[in-house]
Amino acid sequence: MFKFDKLVFGDAGWGDEFLIATLMTLLVSILSMGLGLFLAIITVWAKIIQNRITRFIANFYTTVIRGVPELLVIYLIFFGGNAVVMSIAKVFGYNKYIELNALTIATIAIAVISATYSSEVLRASYLAISKGQIEAARALGMNKFSIFFKVISPQVIRHALPGIGNVWQITLKDTSLISVTGLVEIMRQSRISSNVEHSPLTFLITAAILYLCLTTISGRVFKTLEVNYSKGFST
Amino acid sequence: MIEFLNSIENSLIYENFFLVLSGLDNTILLLLISLPVGFVLALLFALGRVSKIALLSRTIASYIFVIRGTPLLVQIYLIYFGLGSVKFIRESFLWYALKEPFWCGVIALTINTVAYGAEIFRGGIQSIEKSQVESGLSLGFGKFLLLRKIILPIAIRKVLPSYGNELILMVKATSLVSLTTYMEMTGIARKIMAKTFAPVEAFIAAGILYLFLNFLMVQFVKYLEWKYNPHLRLNN
Numbered sequence A: 001m002f003k004f005d006k007l008v009f010g011d012a013g014w015g016d017e018f019l020i021a022t023l024m025t026l027l028v029s030i031l032s033m034g035l036g037l038f039l040a041i042i043t044v045w046a047k048i049i050q051n052r053i054t055r056f057i058a059n060f061y062t063t064v065i066r067g068v069p070e071l072l073v074i075y076l077i078f079f080g081g082n083a084v085v086m087s088i089a090k091v092f093g094y095n096k097y098i099e100l101n102a103l104t105i106a107t108i109a110i111a112v113i114s115a116t117y118s119s120e121v122l123r124a125s126y127l128a129i130s131k132g133q134i135e136a137a138r139a140l141g142m143n144k145f146s147i148f149f150k151v152i153s154p155q156v157i158r159h160a161l162p163g164i165g166n167v168w169q170i171t172l173k174d175t176s177l178i179s180v181t182g183l184v185e186i187m188r189q190s191r192i193s194s195n196v197e198h199s200p201l202t203f204l205i206t207a208a209i210l211y212l213c214l215t216t217i218s219g220r221v222f223k224t225l226e227v228n229y230s231k232g233f234s235t
Numbered sequence B: 001m002i003e004f005l006n007s008i009e010n011s012l013i014y015e016n017f018f019l020v021l022s023g024l025d026n027t028i029l030l031l032l033i034s035l036p037v038g039f040v041l042a043l044l045f046a047l048g049r050v051s052k053i054a055l056l057s058r059t060i061a062s063y064i065f066v067i068r069g070t071p072l073l074v075q076i077y078l079i080y081f082g083l084g085s086v087k088f089i090r091e092s093f094l095w096y097a098l099k100e101p102f103w104c105g106v107i108a109l110t111i112n113t114v115a116y117g118a119e120i121f122r123g124g125i126q127s128i129e130k131s132q133v134e135s136g137l138s139l140g141f142g143k144f145l146l147l148r149k150i151i152l153p154i155a156i157r158k159v160l161p162s163y164g165n166e167l168i169l170m171v172k173a174t175s176l177v178s179l180t181t182y183m184e185m186t187g188i189a190r191k192i193m194a195k196t197f198a199p200v201e202a203f204i205a206a207g208i209l210y211l212f213l214n215f216l217m218v219q220f221v222k223y224l225e226w227k228y229n230p231h232l233r234l235n236n
Helices: A015-048 A052-067 A072-092 A102-127 A130-137 A144-181 A184-199 A202-227 B003-011 B014-019 B023-049 B054-069 B071-085 B087-091 B101-126 B129-137 B141-180 B185-196 B199-228
Strands: none
Touching: A015 A052, A015 A144, A015 A184, A015 A202, A015 B023, A052 A102, A072 A102, A072 A144, A072 B185, A072 B199, A102 A144, A130 A144, A144 A184, A144 A202, A144 B003, A144 B014, A144 B101, A184 A202, A184 B071, A202 B054, A202 B071, B014 B185, B014 B199, B023 B054, B023 B087, B023 B101, B023 B141, B023 B185, B054 B101, B071 B087, B071 B101, B071 B141, B101 B141, B129 B141, B141 B185, B141 B199, B185 B199
């Protein structure tokens, strides 16, 4: 039933393939988490400046993406991403066929999803900063950039870390959906291997264990980070 | 005006909308079974998790750990492809359910929501003030009565917002069952995208329906919150 001998490294088993697939999952997760945080910062900015249009756009984006299944968003970007990039390229006078590679599509798709969750976390932790802090910084004559980098950011990071840890876990698990686009990460690798070896149970359990390891280890990392960032704040 | 209506009628969105709509009942069918069963089991699992029987509590804790640590897609595939490949399961009565993608989807969704739900309910049960339980005990309540009249109503009431979140996640999670050839809304939308190469139109059609389902879910949870929190109502 469970064929351990198929999981050895080298040509006889799928060990090395799974190692590469795991690294690919990690790569997609980290890239899309980073891009997602960047998008989330823009979204939060659009929500907190007093502008009706940007706020409407940001709210529309987060509501729609959070209300629609992740798989649907991935399909949209997978099937429609090329057309969008090509039409943008046409504006700049480039008329040849462009094909985005699977990693780019995967990163963008997961980032678009993860950004909606991150933005809620970041917004809540921004609102948790008391107004007095910003006023005090202004009274000291700090300009906007130093207020952002020296007063707001450190506190937002501390407040947001537990929430961002949750978003990271969700993002990590969402990368399994990317297998539908053909990018060889853990999920795709386990489907390929089980089709070749006719033993789905072996490789699917392997995939489950790999995901479990990834989520557990990254959970530990976030715990350590939280302790590190809340130094001086007894909890 | 009539021309405009005609153009809408002939448009791909209009056509797709009704195509995707034909998958709505399949999506709802998945939810109709997995959500109530998941709710009851989640409550039982939460009670087992907080019980003083170490073995029961540990077992449920590790179950929750495994399910929350792996993607739902892995669980669906494990049940659909994995269990189907085991010979003695194929020969047992379980095969009547496991050969159908629908039942595999229902089982996977239930297993998943039970783990998340149990963790939510555990938080609710543990947040009950001790004085509530003690006053119940001083009135001579038995264990079962205490559970029925004090612990469960307060716990469920407290966690309604987070359980509502989980319900919305479940609505979205049904889309993954489409990967086991079960034709619900996302499966049909995917077919349209692959056939017509009009991803935006298919996405809008399916997206509107999912947003509508989630909107109904939010309203339902809001109603429950209103109903079970009479002390928080502003005007009564």
